[in-house]
Structure formats: C-alpha cells, structure tokens
Amino acid sequence: MYKEIDHPCVQHKLSLLRHFETDYKKFRELTTEITTLMCYEALKNLNTDNITIKTPIAEADCQIISDEVVVTPILRAGLGMLDGVLNIIPTARVGFLGMYRDEETAQPVPYYQNIPDQSSVGLNIIIDPMLATGGSMISAIDSLKKIGATNVIVICIVTCKEGISSVLDAHGNIKIYTASIDSHLNEKKYIVPGLGDAGDRLYGTY
Template identity: 45%
Template sequence: MSDHLTIVDHPLVQHKLTLMRDMRTPSAQFRQLLREISLFLTYEATRDLPLTTKIIETPMTEMEAPTLKGKKLALVSILRAGNGMLDGVLDCIPSARVGFVGLYRDEATLTPVQYYSKLPQGMDGRAALVVDPMLATGNSSAAAIDLVKQSGCRDIRFVCLLAAPEGVARMRQAHPDVRIFTGALDTKLNEQGYIVPGLGDAGDRMFGTK
C-alpha cells in the first residue's frame, strides 16, 4: 500500500470478492456483490473529503455541525462495466452528479477507442470518483482520466474492484496525482490483457453476455 495505491482489505470486501471470482456465481448475484463492494470502496476513497460546518437545529438544541465542503461530487463511469459500480457508489453518495466515458479496447492492440463522453457541468470545482471494476492494462483508465482532466477537474480518485501490477504502473506513469482504491492487487496480465487470477470479463459476468 502506498500514497498512490490503497488496497481495501476489509474482511467483507475480501469475502464478497471471493464469491465474485467463483465462475459458478450467477450474473444476478455477481451484480449485487459488485454493488455491495462498491459501497465499501467508496467509503475508503472519500475518507479525506474536506468538511466545513453549518448551523442546524437538532430536536434538542442548535449546533454547529460538519458537512461536506464545496460542490457535489462527480462520479464518472467507464462504460460499460463501470455502470455495475454506480448503484453502490450512489447508495453512499446519492446527491452526486454522474458522467459517463465510453471506451472499448481494441483486442488486437489493447489500446482504448473512445466512442462517448458526457460529464457533469462545473467539473473544475468538483472532486471526482472514476469507476471501472478492472484496472488491467490501465490504458482505458488513463484515457478516461485524460478526459476528466480536460474538463478542468483536478481532484480525481480511481476506484476499481481488481487491479493488475501493469495497470497500476501505467496509471502511476500517466497520472501520478490520481490515487487508486481497489479490492485486490492480482498477480499479472495474461497474453490477452486479462487480469490473473481475476474473475473474467466483468461486463460479461454482470450482464450475461459473451
């Protein structure tokens, strides 16, 4: 664990992640587990958000109470698999603004191809959580964060379910200022660019596609 990489080793995260890795776990359970783990990952990724105070009335008295400082957070999902994490993040931060970046991986070159981008307004004043279950080569994640930075956002955290050492290294090289929060750092990538031991293609596992 470092300033750049945080592995969320909470026992519930690790238990649920084991269930997700199991190839026998059906899509409906896989989606539910991803939603649950995403909430835990969000909790860690937002631990140091800045606070201010405001005066409120409790049933007992007036008090100066803590509240989040600045604009509402932005969540940026890397399509399509990132959408599997959105519900869990929104359970934790229901008022967040949501954006989407569409990227697919060219299977021959393993490079990302962009086909869509829609981000909330006022990104220059927001903290952003960029979500995608798998940090494999890191190419798509780095490209998505390029787009978020182009919108003016400077406080960016990347949240994923699994990471490969190659993807962490790529992100550190491309975006050393972006912290990564993940459930596990796996062993390596295989020749097809998939994480090993991993859990297969997260999008296919979520949606029952091949």
C-alpha cells in the same frame, strides 16, 4: 498513490464475486456492495463545512459535505459500480465515458463522452471494475483533465501492478483504490486470477 482495501467484508464479498458459478444477478449485487464499502475509505478526505442544526432536544454542531462530486463510470462495466457510489453520495452528478478495448491491440477506443461541467467540482471519481493494462483509465483521466478536472480518484475492484504502474506513470497525482492487486496480466492482457469479463458477468452477455 494506490491503496488496497483489505477489510474483511470487502474480501469476503470479493471471493464470492470471483467464483465462476456466481450468476449475473448476484454478480451485480456484489459489485454494488463492494463498491459501497470501498467508498468509505476512498472518500474519507472529502471536504466538509461546519453547521449548527436543531435536534428535538437541543442545538448540535455538525458537518456536511461541501465538495461537489462527479462520478464517471467507464462504459459498460463501470455502470455496475455506479449505484454503489450513489448509495454513499446520492447528490453526486454522473458523467459517462464510453470505451471498448480493441482485442488485437488491447488499446482503448473511445466512442462516447458526456461529463458535467467542472467549474465547481471538488472531486471526480472514475469507476471501472477492472484496471488491467491501464489504457482505458489513462484515456479516461486524460478526458477529464482536458475539460478542467483537477482532483481525480479511481475506484476499481481488481487491478494488477502493470495497470497501477501505467496509470501512475501517466498521472502521478492520481489516487487509486482497489479491493485487490492481482498477480499479473496474461498474454491476452486479462488480469489473473481476476474476475473474468466483468461486463459480460454483470449483464449476462456470455
């Protein structure tokens, strides 16, 4: 399953994010803001418990999130989305998956993994601004499932049909949330029109 989040606030900020004149400071800020807004939709099915609390006036029946959540950015660009998720779920634990793309084969090359124990986790969120070929995301989902993850969602800012199809062909039960499904991948396997290199634009390494 995949969902394109077309909320006007998300789309406005995405337009600014795409612009080639947006500097790395503003790019980081927009990435955080877009991620936070997307979380409202992506996390609407979190499980809750009913509780009763006492206000200054009277008792009130309320709800609190009961799921333990782990958010795992794919390094390095995924780090740019981390604060956006933690703004919504500050109690989430954080895992890390390090991968880079072999520019000749366009295949992911893992180099680091540190993910919290899955014994009590209710939801895993994998974050990466760009879901292009799907190779890195498939590898990330594989890594989580190997250590016991059962409920995994993906939040990305920009993707394309090719990337969505690849991920869902490999992991049909995954839910993908994105701000945009772009036109296609070019011959270098970059998303068109895309964002450019999200990692470089986040950290000013261009």
